[in-house]
Amino acid sequence: MTTTVETSSHIPPIARSTTATGLLIGAVSGKFILQECVECGMVQYPPRDACHHCLGESMAWGEVDPAGTLIAETFIHSSNEPYFRERLPWRTGIVASPMGISVVCHVLPSCSVGEPVTMSLRFDEAGCAVVVASVDESLDGVSSNGSRPVANDFVSDVQGRTLILNGLESDLARVLSEAALKRGARVVVSEAGETGASTGLAIRVG
Numbered sequence: 001m002t003t004t005v006e007t008s009s010h011i012p013p014i015a016r017s018t019t020a021t022g023l024l025i026g027a028v029s030g031k032f033i034l035q036e037c038v039e040c041g042m043v044q045y046p047p048r049d050a051c052h053h054c055l056g057e058s059m060a061w062g063e064v065d066p067a068g069t070l071i072a073e074t075f076i077h078s079s080n081e082p083y084f085r086e087r088l089p090w091r092t093g094i095v096a097s098p099m100g101i102s103v104v105c106h107v108l109p110s111c112s113v114g115e116p117v118t119m120s121l122r123f124d125e126a127g128c129a130v131v132v133a134s135v136d137e138s139l140d141g142v143s144s145n146g147s148r149p150v151a152n153d154f155v156s157d158v159q160g161r162t163l164i165l166n167g168l169e170s171d172l173a174r175v176l177s178e179a180a181l182k183r184g185a186r187v188v189v190s191e192a193g194e195t196g197a198s199t200g201l202a203i204r205v206g
């Protein structure tokens with residue numbers, strides 16, 4: 001199935017906390033990585049500076065089970081963001097995980113409410129890591145009602161692609177570079193940036 005996706009100069013919102021850095025590593029490596037509390041073991045989403053369960057401040061990132069159930073969905077028909085305004089209606093939903101978390105996801109066409117889905121971390125068109133729900137990639141190329149997103153709205157695999165890392169803190173740039181090369185990214189260009197630079201607008205996947 002061939003899908004043509006409209007392109008424009010607009011990109012999705014880029015504001016991200018550096019607390020969410022682990023999501024970028026997951027998107028590069030193709031693994032579903034979320035925060036885990038070192039003290040009590042609880043998995044949490046969205047990323048925070050402290051554990052929502054025990055208030056512990058030692059949080060690690062680990063690969064977790066991407067399975068869940070789509071328990072709610074909505075089609076967004078209005079947005080102040082130019083990127084989304086050109087792609088409405090946009091489907092989002094909530095995926096409940098057996099780990100005890102609920103994750104707001106971009107929902108691809110193969111998903112149905114009440115049915116099992118698989119979550120993954122992918123890059124959106126701004127180079128930010130986002131959580132996407134899918135059931136069958138072969139059915140995600142186009143939606144029956146013309147809504148978005150579809151599979152091509154995200155980059156799910158960096159193999160053979162060019163990653164440009166720019167303005168990232170050096171340790172993060174190194175980790176992302178290594179993960180990208182390991183996954184088969186064609187070229188990685190890294191320019192050291194200031195410590196603590198925003199993770200938004202830092203990555204381009206071409």
Ligand SMILES: [Zn+2]
Pocket residue numbers: 037038039040041042051052053054055056
């Ligand atoms: Zn905890």
